[in-house]
Amino acid sequence: MTPTARPTGLALLRRPPLIGGAVLVALLIAIASTTKVVDAESAAAAGDAQRFDAAGYATERYDSEVVPTIEQNAVDIVELLGAITTDPAAAGEQYGHRDGPNARYAFATSGTAVAGTVSGTLLPLQIDGLPEGVQVSLQIGPAINGTALRDATGLITFDQFLNQLEYADASTELNNQVKTKVLADFDAEAAAGRQVSFVGAFTYGSNPELIQVTPVHLEAAS
Known part of the structure; x- marks a missing residue:
């Protein structure tokens, strides 16, 4: 009987690459069958869907949440500034809101006053009974600065946003709602010398002698 031929050492060395090649081909086929190709247009659309819509956020919340809350919590400007001047911390706890222990308090306020002459982006107000040296002005644009509207309600906090940029953009767009x-429809130049009524918000602390109110309601007497 003829003995069965056994693979030589060289044959044994050649077989593993053949097996490995077959496995590699199968793996590549599996990857190709499960890979989804995303074109540039689809990728851009996905990015837009995830991007924070600050304008939409402000539009949704300005009339439904921000304005009603500020109107409901507004304290007369003379009373409020008197309390703040006497004890800023106590007044902040009682009347204000802030997002974190190191943030400045923002307050909702209201009042009547005689409008002065427009100065840049501010309309100075003449108000009897204010603490000595304090000047109250309304922000009338075109630039509306600060975060008073966002912060004065106590409803909008940093932890509701992905990052600081979104948080700041929300404030900017709320200010744009005011504009x-x-x-x-408010003629600030024509209001000079006339009585105006206002409801709005301000942040206290950067300059205690200059209070800049961002109005959510503003009307001049006829």
């Missing part, structure tokens, strides 16, 4: 819904 279109409050200031667009």
